[in-house]
Amino acid sequence: MGNNILIVAEEREGTLRKVAYELVTVANAMARELGGAMEACVLGNGVAACADSLAQTGVTQVYCADSPALQHFAPEVFAATLADVIRQAAPAAILFGATGWGKELGARVAAKLDLGVVADCVAFQVEGGTLVFQRPIYAGKAIATVRAKALPVIASMRPNIFPPAPLGDARAPVQAVAVSAVAARSQVIEKVKKEAAAVDLAEAKVVVSGGRGAKSTEGFVPIHELAKILGAAVGASRAAVDAGWIDYSTQVGQTGKTVAPQLYIALGISGAIQHLAGMSSSKVIVAVNKDPDAPIFQAADYGIVADMFDVLPVLNEELKRVLSEK
Amino acid sequence: MNLVVLIKRVPDTETRIQIKEGKVVTDGISWIISPYDEYAVEEALRINEKLGGGKVTLLCLGPNDAKETIRKGLALGADDAVHLNDPAFGNGDATVTAKVLAAALKKMQYDFVLAGKQAVDEDNAQVAVRVAELLDLPHVNSVIKLELAADKQSAQCTREVDGDRDVATTTLPAIITAQQGLNEPRYPSLKGIMGAKKKPIVDWKAADLGLDPATLSAKLETVRVDPPPARPPGKKLAGDAATAAKELVRLLREEAKVI
Ligand SMILES: Cc1cc2nc3c(=O)[nH]c(=O)nc-3n(C[C@H](O)[C@H](O)[C@H](O)COP(=O)(O)OP(=O)(O)OC[C@H]3O[C@@H](n4cnc5c(N)ncnc54)[C@H](O)[C@@H]3O)c2cc1C
Numbered sequence: 165m166g167n168n169i170l171i172v173a174e175e176r177e178g179t180l181r182k183v184a185y186e187l188v189t190v191a192n193a194m195a196r197e198l199g200g201a202m203e204a205c206v207l208g209n210g211v212a213a214c215a216d217s218l219a220q221t222g223v224t225q226v227y228c229a230d231s232p233a234l235q236h237f238a239p240e241v242f243a244a245t246l247a248d249v250i251r252q253a254a255p256a257a258i259l260f261g262a263t264g265w266g267k268e269l270g271a272r273v274a275a276k277l278d279l280g281v282v283a284d285c286v287a288f289q290v291e292g293g294t295l296v297f298q299r300p301i302y303a304g305k306a307i308a309t310v311r312a313k314a315l316p317v318i319a320s321m322r323p324n325i326f327p328p329a330p331l332g333d334a335r336a337p338v339q340a341v342a343v344s345a346v347a348a349r350s351q352v353i354e355k356v357k358k359e360a361a362a363v364d365l366a367e368a369k370v371v372v373s374g375g376r377g378a379k380s381t382e383g384f385v386p387i388h389e390l391a392k393i394l395g396a397a398v399g400a401s402r403a404a405v406d407a408g409w410i411d412y413s414t415q416v417g418q419t420g421k422t423v424a425p426q427l428y429i430a431l432g433i434s435g436a437i438q439h440l441a442g443m444s445s446s447k448v449i450v451a452v453n454k455d456p457d458a459p460i461f462q463a464a465d466y467g468i469v470a471d472m473f474d475v476l477p478v479l480n481e482e483l484k485r486v487l488s489e490k
Numbered sequence: 491m492n493l494v495v496l497i498k499r500v501p502d503t504e505t506r507i508q509i510k511e512g513k514v515v516t517d518g519i520s521w522i523i524s525p526y527d528e529y530a531v532e533e534a535l536r537i538n539e540k541l542g543g544g545k546v547t548l549l550c551l552g553p554n555d556a557k558e559t560i561r562k563g564l565a566l567g568a569d570d571a572v573h574l575n576d577p578a579f580g581n582g583d584a585t586v587t588a589k590v591l592a593a594a595l596k597k598m599q600y601d602f603v604l605a606g607k608q609a610v611d612e613d614n615a616q617v618a619v620r621v622a623e624l625l626d627l628p629h630v631n632s633v634i635k636l637e638l639a640a641d642k643q644s645a646q647c648t649r650e651v652d653g654d655r656d657v658a659t660t661t662l663p664a665i666i667t668a669q670q671g672l673n674e675p676r677y678p679s680l681k682g683i684m685g686a687k688k689k690p691i692v693d694w695k696a697a698d699l700g701l702d703p704a705t706l707s708a709k710l711e712t713v714r715v716d717p718p719p720a721r722p723p724g725k726k727l728a729g730d731a732a733t734a735a736k737e738l739v740r741l742l743r744e745e746a747k748v749i
């Protein structure tokens with residue numbers, strides 16, 4: 165094992181996801197302290213451009229597995245191919261984005277190579293020759309400090325926490341990697357896209373959520389409008405999801421998505437502990453609720469005690485006006 | 491079919507996590523089956539109810555008093571359970587837990603295994619996938635719809651991952667992890683609760699699994715646990731709805747600088 169840090173870069177339809185550049189920032193700091201270099205790996209079909217971008221981030225080597233066999237996610241094939249790369253690169257740490265894809269692939273590769281995985285990290289230190297990480301547990305009700313007893317270790321880093329690294333002038337060599345010949349007993353056969361306009365909750369900079377106070381599917385219309393004005397993702401409380409006003413994939417909380425956007429706006433949400441768990445590490449929280457004693461106000465930076473349907477029309481108009489002045 | 495469901499005991503999601511000297515205080519916590527594992531139990535029960543016959547076995551690694559949680563799963567309708575109960579398993583991380591679960595599954599007969607997408611205590615989302623790899627089984631993660639082929643040799647699944655939805659196929663046996671949306675878990679009936687007391691739970695220790703405790707050393711160590719950073723007190727905006735809304739926009743722009 166060396167002192168290098170290997171980044172596993174996630175792509176979507178031939179473009180690197182933003183979190184890949186965030187991993188470069190993390191890897192850079194780790195490699196500097198451990199006295200090693202950064203390397204990166206990308207797997208997919210038609211990912212030459214991704215490899216090219218990675219090559220300009222300051223890494224010393226890019227591994228690129230580019231093949232029609234990697235068009236759709238097949239856990240065994242991806243894990244076996246990546247394990248080959250890891251064996252060759254022999255890094256001190258392997259970094260993934262803490263996305264569904266990164267966590268799933270990371271777990272499978274870890275078991276193959278008998279490595280520990282620290283998932284969902286929000287901070288790290290190099291201490292006593294090993295890596296120490298901070299990660300939320302109980303969906304954010306507590307923060308654990310976890311030490312790798314030995315290196316190498318696998319870590320997945322939360323998106324939107326670390327600044328993305330810029331591209332530089334240097335160009336690292338790209339090494340083509342052969343796809344493992346293992347059979348794909350399980351594999352994705354088809355991607356069913358969500359609505360094109362929708363913003364992914366986990367990565368959104370702004371999230372606008374509605375709860376039982378929204379009262380109906382129609383009640384969500386001005387919430388969707390607010391989201392559109394702000395370029396935000398729409399979230400919901402479990403009560404709104406259970407009532408069938410909005411898809412359950414939008415649920416924020418301990419048994420839904422954990423989000424940490426720059427701005428979280430909760431409308432007609434009481435602030436149950438399971439909901440707070442999923443959103444209270446947002447940078448700025450706004451709550452609109454009729455009930456001055458709703459627990460959500462204890463988490464909110466700005467609270468408005470009022471009927472959300474009196475607030476929303478004015479808020480939407482005012483935002484449109486102000487944002488058009490920019 | 492013979493189905494095994496991996497269930498973990500976690501603090502009720504209502505729990506306020508109390509921390510003392512860098513550790514979570516577990517006294518007085520009420521424990522539940524991790525919510526995603528409940529979807530897995532429900533799906534297993536429905537599969538056998540539809541096909542008629544078969545058996546649902548719960549597999550849980552946890553301390554002595556995890557029995558209470560296992561009984562809750564039996565009350566829902568599972569037939570029997572295996573409790574991996576040995577202090578040697580106790581302080582393990584996900585790596586150790588997966589090794590022990592895999593060793594247990596090697597001794598069991600099953601058509602396939604269901605688990606949760608993640609346990610809502612440490613939110614690791616890795617144990618079930620690790621078990622699949624250790625047993626050289628395929629897996630499908632984060633499933634919201636599961637359809638078995640007529641010959642029961644394969645399954646087609648709809649998954650919900652990173653805001654996308656996709657369709658995946660797998661041969662069986664496999665490990666399939668449940669995501670919210672897969673089904674609506676039932677509540678235990680009174681009859682179920684009474685019946686659960688008589689259902690068999692076997693205890694397996696490291697020796698029963700042929701595991702040498704020395705091989706069960708964790709890769710990770712939790713050094714300490716802290717409460718999340720406190721939020722500064724917020725402000726309530728004065729005036730009627732319209733006034734407050736306008737003031738909010740100004741504050742988000744000029745004070746918080748987030749829009
Ligand atoms: C195992 C388990 C897991 C759970 N996981 C989650 C989870 O992940 N996420 C989650 O959100 N919940 C979760 N819950 C549910 C949680 O306990 C609460 O029931 C839920 O969050 C309540 O949603 P709500 O705030 O929309 O509804 P309520 O608690 O009913 O609150 C509605 C609020 O809207 C306000 N209101 C009503 N009308 C208006 C109006 N016109 N204008 C302004 N305000 C108005 C009311 O004053 C009230 O405060 C979970 C529960 C369990 C048991």
Ligand SMILES: Nc1ncnc2c1ncn2[C@@H]1O[C@H](COP(=O)(O)O)[C@@H](O)[C@H]1O
Nearest residue numbers: 496497551605606608609614615616617
């Ligand atoms: N101690 C355990 N006993 C049984 N199953 C477990 C245990 N830990 C994790 N699992 C299973 O693995 C899934 C993922 O857990 P985790 O990786 O801890 O988030 C859970 O939803 C369970 O189905």
